[in-house]
Each structure stands twice: as C-alpha cells, then as structure tokens.
Amino acid sequence: MTSGVFNLVLKRLAIAVVTLLIVLFAVFFATSMLPGDTASILLGQAATPEAVAGLREAMHLNDPAILRFLRWLLGLLHGDLGTSYANEMPVAALIGGRFINTMELAGITTLLSVPLALTLGITSAMLRGSLYDRTVTVLSIGVISVPEFMVATLAVLLFAVYLKWLPALSSVNEAHSLTDLARIYAMPVITLTFVISAQMIRMTRAAVLETLSTPYVEMALLKGASRSRMVLKHALPNALGPIVNAVALSLSYLVGGVIIVETIFNYPGIAKLMVDAVATRDLPLIQSCATIFCLGYLLLITVADIIAIMSNPRLR
Amino acid sequence: MARAAASRRSFLGHSYNLVGVVASLVIVAWTLIAIFAPSITPHSIGDIVEDDYFGPMRQGLWLGSDYLGRDMLSRVLMGARYTVGISLAAVVIACFSGVVLGMIAAVTGGWFDSCLSRFLDAMNSIPSKLFGLVVVAAVGSSIPALIMTLAVIYIPGAYRFARALAVNINTMDFMTVARVRGESTFYLIGSEILPNIIRPVLADFGLRFVFIVLLLSGLSFLGLGLQPPLADWGALVRENIGGLPFAAPAVIVPSLAIASLTISVNLLIDNLPQKIRDRDA
Numbered sequence: 001m002t003s004g005v006f007n008l009v010l011k012r013l014a015i016a017v018v019t020l021l022i023v024l025f026a027v028f029f030a031t032s033m034l035p036g037d038t039a040s041i042l043l044g045q046a047a048t049p050e051a052v053a054g055l056r057e058a059m060h061l062n063d064p065a066i067l068r069f070l071r072w073l074l075g076l077l078h079g080d081l082g083t084s085y086a087n088e089m090p091v092a093a094l095i096g097g098r099f100i101n102t103m104e105l106a107g108i109t110t111l112l113s114v115p116l117a118l119t120l121g122i123t124s125a126m127l128r129g130s131l132y133d134r135t136v137t138v139l140s141i142g143v144i145s146v147p148e149f150m151v152a153t154l155a156v157l158l159f160a161v162y163l164k165w166l167p168a169l170s171s172v173n174e175a176h177s178l179t180d181l182a183r184i185y186a187m188p189v190i191t192l193t194f195v196i197s198a199q200m201i202r203m204t205r206a207a208v209l210e211t212l213s214t215p216y217v218e219m220a221l222l223k224g225a226s227r228s229r230m231v232l233k234h235a236l237p238n239a240l241g242p243i244v245n246a247v248a249l250s251l252s253y254l255v256g257g258v259i260i261v262e263t264i265f266n267y268p269g270i271a272k273l274m275v276d277a278v279a280t281r282d283l284p285l286i287q288s289c290a291t292i293f294c295l296g297y298l299l300l301i302t303v304a305d306i307i308a309i310m311s312n313p314r315l316r
Numbered sequence: 317m318a319r320a321a322a323s324r325r326s327f328l329g330h331s332y333n334l335v336g337v338v339a340s341l342v343i344v345a346w347t348l349i350a351i352f353a354p355s356i357t358p359h360s361i362g363d364i365v366e367d368d369y370f371g372p373m374r375q376g377l378w379l380g381s382d383y384l385g386r387d388m389l390s391r392v393l394m395g396a397r398y399t400v401g402i403s404l405a406a407v408v409i410a411c412f413s414g415v416v417l418g419m420i421a422a423v424t425g426g427w428f429d430s431c432l433s434r435f436l437d438a439m440n441s442i443p444s445k446l447f448g449l450v451v452v453a454a455v456g457s458s459i460p461a462l463i464m465t466l467a468v469i470y471i472p473g474a475y476r477f478a479r480a481l482a483v484n485i486n487t488m489d490f491m492t493v494a495r496v497r498g499e500s501t502f503y504l505i506g507s508e509i510l511p512n513i514i515r516p517v518l519a520d521f522g523l524r525f526v527f528i529v530l531l532l533s534g535l536s537f538l539g540l541g542l543q544p545p546l547a548d549w550g551a552l553v554r555e556n557i558g559g560l561p562f563a564a565p566a567v568i569v570p571s572l573a574i575a576s577l578t579i580s581v582n583l584l585i586d587n588l589p590q591k592i593r594d595r596d597a
Contacts, residue, residue: 018434019437019438022438027442030453031450031453031454141586142575144582145575146575147534147571149533149534149550150575153571154571161562252443255443256443263537275540277453279539286450290449294442294443294446297441297442301441
C-alpha cells in the first residue's frame with residue numbers, strides 16, 4: 001500500500017471523527033431544548049423552589065450548554081452514560097443486555113440478506129431486460145416505496161395469519177429450545193431482510209450495470225470471452241468497490257428498520273428502549289441510544305468509504 | 317421497467333407512457349381527496365357507527381369499521397389530508413431552503429461553502445428515523461413541530477443535490493459573463509442557475525416527498541407523530557394494529573393508501589420523459 005492511499009484513509013478517518021463530534025453535539029443540543037425544567041420534572045409538582053434550585057445546582061443544570069456538553073462527552077469516553085430519569089438505573093445497565101439482542105438481530109439479518117441481495121443484484125444485472133430482471137426490479141422498487149411497518153404487517157398476515165407457521169409476536173425469554181428460538185427470530189429477521197435486501201439489490205445492480213457499460217468490458221466481449229467470464233473476471237473485480245459500498249450503505253438502513261421492527265414485534269432491543277425513552281422523555285437514555293446508533297451508522301459508512309478507496313486500482 | 321410494453325401518448329409536447337399517466341392520476345386523486353376530505357366523508361370521523369369493532373367490508377361501510385367501530389372509509393379520507401398536507405408543507409420548506417442554500421454555496425464558494433457543506437454532511441449522516449425520534453422528543457409532535465422536524469431532516473439532502481448541480485452550471489461561460497457584469501448573488505442564483513437546474517430539482521422534490529411521507533408514517537406508527545384524535549395513515553395503522561390477527565381491513569387499507577401514493581410518485585418520476593428527468597437536461 002502506498003502512502004497516497006494511507007493519507008486518503010487517514011483523511012477519511014479524520015472526517016469521520018469531526019462528523020461524530022458534530023452529530024453528538026446535535027443530539028445533545030436537540031435533547032437539551034426540551035421544554036420544561038428537568039429538575040422540576042424530576043421532583044414533581046410538590047417540590048419547593050429551594051429543592052428545585054438545589055437539584056439544579058447538583059445536576060450542574062445552571063452551567064452553560066457547552067460546558068455540560070463537554071462534561072457529557074468526557075463521561076461517554078469513560079463509559080459513564082449517566083442515570084436514567086425514569087427509573088434511576090444506570091443507563092449502561094439498561095442498555096447492556098438489549099444491545100446484545102439488537103446486535104443478534106442485525107447480525108442474523110446481515111448474514112441472510114448480503115448473499116441473497118448480491119446474488120439477485122448481480123444476476124439481474126447480467127440478465128438485464130429479461131423477465132427475471134424486471135420482476136426483481138419491480139419487487140425491489142415496491143419494497144423500497146412502502147413503509148417498513150407495511151412490510152412487517154404483510155409478513156405477519158402471510159406467515160402468521162394465513163399460513164400459521166410462525167407466532168406474530170416474539171419474546172426472547174420464552175425460548176426453551178432451538179426451534180423456539182428460530183420461530184421467535186423468524187418474523188423480525190424476515191421483515192428486516194426484505195427491507196435491507198431491496199436497497200442492496202438496487203445498488204448492486206446499478207454498480208454492476210455501470211461497469212458492464214465500460215469500454216474494457218466491451219473489449220472483453222469483442223475478443224470472444226463468454227458472458228459469465230466477462231462479468232465474473234472483467235466487470236466484477238472493478239465493481240467490487242461500489243458493491244461493498246452499496247452493502248455498507250444498505251446495512252446502515254438497518255438503523256431505521258430496526259426501530260420499526262423491534263416496536264412492531266415487541267423485540268427487547270435498544271431501538272425499542274429508545275422509542276419508549278422518547279415517549280417518557282428520558283433524556284440520558286435517549287442521548288445514549290442515539291449515540292450508539294449514530295456510532296454504528298458512521299462506522300458502516302466510514303468502512304464503506306475506506307474499502308472503496310483501497311479497492312480502487314488507480315490509487316494502489 | 318414495463319416501459320417497453322406501455323403505449324405512448326403525446327401531451328404538451330412531451331410523450332408520456334401509460335404507467336406515468338396512471339401514476340399521475342392516482343396522485344391527483346389523493347390531492348383532491350386531501351383538499352375536499354371534510355365534504356366527502358360519508359360519516360363523521362369520530363362517530364361510532366357500528367357495534368362491531370374491526371368489522372368487515374359491507375354496503376354502507378365500504379372499508380369496514382376500526383377498533384372502536386368507527387367508519388374506516390371516512391378516517392382514511394381524512395387521513396389523506398394530514399399525510400399529504402404535512403408532507404407537502406415539509407417538502408416545500410426542505411427543498412426551498414436546501415436549494416437556495418445550495419445555489420448560494422455554489423456561487424459564493426470559499427469558507428461559507430466549506431463550512432455549510434461540512435455541517436450539513438454531518439447532519440446527513442444521522443439516520444432520518446433516529447433524527448426524527450430525537451427531535452420529536454425535544455419539540456413535541458404538534459403539526460407545526462412535525463412539519464419543521466421533517467423539513468429540517470431533509471434540508472441537507474436537498475442542499476447536497478442542488479449544490480452538486482449548481483457547481484456544474486457555475487463553471488459555464490455565461491456565469492463568468494454575468495459576474496463580470498457585476499450582477500448580485502440573488503440575480504445569479506435566480507436568473508442564471510435556477511432555470512438550468514429546475515427540472516432535476518423538481519424530480520428530486522418528488523423523491524424527497526416520498527421519503528417524507530414514509531418517515532411521517534413511520535413516526536406516527538411509533539406513536540410519536542400525529543397525536544389522537546387526529547390521525548394520519550401511519551397513526552391509523554397503529555391504532556388498528558390489534559386487528560392484524562383477524563386480517564381486518566382497518567389495518568390493511570391505510571397501509572395500501574400509503575403504498576399507492578408513494579409507489580405512484582416513484583413510478584411517475586421513473587416514467588418522466590428523459591428530457592425532464594436527466595441532470596444535464
């Protein structure tokens with residue numbers, strides 16, 4: 001690897017850090033705009049003004065916003081996520097187990113959707129204009145154009161109501177055997193896979209089609225290479241950067257999908273925790289969950305960009 | 317797409333195909349319903365007209381009844397008003413601000429451009445649904461707050477799109493000539509750049525409208541969008557989700573309404589004449 005690539009990667013990482021800081025500030029700023037005084041909300045209506053003032057002092061609420069932001073940031077670096085307002089438990093303890101649940105859901109979905117989407121995307125680009133290609137395209141446009149909860153309700157209608165294969169709601173605690181576990185994960189994973197794959201198929205197909213229209217692929221065709229050789233040996237290696245990029249970008253849609261899917265299937269993950277926290281206006285919890293999601297999202301986007309940089313033969 | 321099979325017809329100098337025409341008819345129909353909803357609903361949206369909840373479709377109650385026995389058809393028609401109205405207001409604000417800022421950034425350049433681009437790119441890297449949750453937690457979910465939230469979330473995207481287009485126009489000779497004439501920034505963006513990018517910007521407007529409808533429905537579905545007694549399509553799905561095990565029309569119809577609107581807009585944009593859709597038209 002030459003120093004040019006190294007510098008580009010370094011620059012990309014620096015941009016990621018700056019972006020993260022801006023995003024964290026935006027999250028902090030938005031949540032501290034909440035109408036109403038946190039101290040008086042915590043103490044309830046019967047609190048004396050002295051008690052409210054005392055609590056404000058103790059919680060450093062009188063400090064300027066930028067100072068509170070820096071203190072919060074420092075806490076994050078030490079792994080101190082603060083205390084939940086709603087039930088006075090440390091946020092880290094509330095998030096812990098649920099974080100693993102969400103990662104499991106995301107992990108299984110990724111394992112399923114990436115091979116599925118790549119196969120469908122690449123083959124439909126190879127068979128451009130055929131009935132197969134048109135079916136895949138129409139279906140993926142359809143899934144992209146409807147809200148995630150509609151995909152979820154249709155999946156419930158199909159698999160739980162008409163076919164009666166799967167339970168409609170999941171509860172990880174009730175799992176006793178492997179088949180139980182599979183049945184619980186099935187509905188959320190199916191829904192998420194649909195949502196994520198549709199994006200990925202569209203982007204993969206576009207990336208392969210773009211490479212297929214380049215002069216060197218036409219050259220390969222003219223010198224007599226077979227269709228599959230032309231795609232697999234000539235086009236695919238060059239489309240790898242854009243494809244990996246498409247995969248990472250589509251996986252970042254997991255963040256939005258997971259919020260809906262966890263709510264509709266009552267899945268005990270962090271997205272459900274965050275939606276509940278927004279309903280009860282539990283600031284430290286919202287801030288921490290939002291931070292985790294943004295971190296994951298930025299990580300995926302940055303990895304995608306770095307892979308794109310490294311896989312570009314002109315930079316190697 | 318099915319473009320090859322669709323018949324083409326000519327209208328106003330452009331040729332449209334069948335898919336595009338059907339899609340625009342659906343959009344026009346929903347718009348008319350959104351405008352005239354109060355005078356065409358067969359029942360009042362709050363009236364309980366049937367003893368049976370999640371009732372089936374029957375004569376006089378064309379789309380069945382909801383979880384309280386209210387007329388579903390009336391509620392879906394009124395829901396169109398909120399979904400289309402709020403989304404349209406939000407997308408107008410988002411695209412207007414984004415496009416104006418993008419053109420100014422492209423024309424001025426320098427530190428103004430760099431700072432704004434960096435900041436809005438950072439905003440763009442917050443997932444929209446997450447952004448929505450955080451802002452709704454902060455400012456609540458009244459109709460004006462929702463419109464502003466949705467608009468703010470989609471300004472960075474509109475900005476990025478318009479700036480990319482405007483930067484290309486900015487390098488043209490007629491821009492240099494206009495600059496040498498000593499025209500003001502507002503003349504430059506209004507009379508030189510905007511007419512050259514307006515068509516792709518309008519296509520982008522449609523796409524962004526779809527994103528906003530989906531986000532608004534998603535938020536309402538989570539119970540963080542429009543609050544009862546008002547109900548848009550997402551909220552209608554949420555309040556009737558209990559009917560899902562019985563496959564009640566009350567759950568399915570609002571979802572279909574959202575899908576018909578968003579798919580139509582997407583298809584319309586896909587089937588616009590190449591001349592309008594392309595960036596370098």
